[in-house]
Amino acid sequence: MVVKRIVTNVAASSVEEVQKFYSDLFDLKSVMDLGWIATLASGETAPTQMSIAAEGGSGAPVPDMSIEVDDVDTIYQRARELGCKIEYELTDEPWGVRRFYLADPTGKLINVLAHTK
Numbered sequence: 001m002v003v004k005r006i007v008t009n010v011a012a013s014s015v016e017e018v019q020k021f022y023s024d025l026f027d028l029k030s031v032m033d034l035g036w037i038a039t040l041a042s043g044e045t046a047p048t049q050m051s052i053a054a055e056g057g058s059g060a061p062v063p064d065m066s067i068e069v070d071d072v073d074t075i076y077q078r079a080r081e082l083g084c085k086i087e088y089e090l091t092d093e094p095w096g097v098r099r100f101y102l103a104d105p106t107g108k109l110i111n112v113l114a115h116t117k
Contacts, residue, residue: 003048008065012106021105025078026067056101056111060088063101063111072098072114079112092116 012018019038022028028040053062069075076090079102087109088101096117102110 006048006050010104010106010108014105018105024082025075025084026069056088057095058091058093060101061109064108066111066113068113068115070114072100072112075112076100 010018015036015038019030019033019040022040023030026042028042030038031041032039051066056062072090076086079086079100084102086100086102088099088111090098090100092098096115097113098116099111099113102112104110
């Protein structure tokens with residue numbers, strides 16, 4: 001048996017608002033929209049990964065999801081321009097990632113990161 005995919009589901013009273021947030025911030029494209037559910041994708045093939053944590057590292061809380069990007073500084077700047085509330089400032093962590101946290105419109109805590117090593 002092989003796990004082919006793990007999908008993050010975000011409960012939202014306004015699917016359209018949350019869909020716009022992720023599309024605008026991460027350039028994700030709609031691959032399915034039934035009104036009550038919308039699925040966004042990057043078009044990239046990503047490895048299946050799941051983390052289980054007691055803390056988020058560096059004293060940060062455990063995020064609801066982590067999104068790895070190729071240019072975290074660009075996404076950070078875009079998040080600031082979109083008026084997103086930054087929950088943990090852009091930081092170079094000792095374990096080799098550059099990251100920041102923000103909350104989506106539903107309150108989900110997102111760890112946005114890029115590997116530096």
